[in-house]
Amino acid sequence: MALSTKRISGEDSVHYVPPRKKRRPAKPKMQPPLTPMIDVTFQLLLFFLLTFTFREAEGLIPGSLPRGDQGAVAEEKILERIEITVRPPGFRQPDAVIFEIRGDHRPIENAQKLLEELLKKRKYCSVDTPVVINASNAVRWEHVVDVFNQAVHAKFKKIGFAS
Secondary structure (H helix, E strand, C coil), rough: CCCEEECCCCCCCCCEHHHHHCCCCCCCCCCCCCHHHHHHHHHHHHHHHCCCCCCCCCCCCCCCCCCCCCCCCCCCCCCCCCCEEECCCCCCCCCCCCCEEEECCCCCHHHHHHHHHHHHHHHCCCCCEEEEECCCCCCCCHHHHHHHHHHCCCCCCEEEEEE
């Protein structure tokens, strides 16, 4: 029986290698198969996406309603729309302007008072109540913009101009 020898470079000595070690194959690296695992993961993901249903939370919303005698405090007519007319007071005052809210029949002299009136109207309508601005041709554009700005400050969302 012949002895197996192994020479190492740089050394003069001979090293013994047993035959059993020569026959033994190299250990393979252990790596699990990833393709089936990815397939199962995507199938589970698809299953949960298709079978999941969105529902509103069940339960009661806490709140209190007014009693019968509390509801009739100060009921006014709910406003369908607010029309603001902008007109000059006369030919002798070209810089002055008068604002009128339809249904009030009283003139408003400046933009600050207009804002106060719009805030009063805001109590009886929602933010989606349309505000229509009607201006004559003799009015300067800056006054029309003032009316628009006051309606925005009063938190109205639907503001338009009459043609």
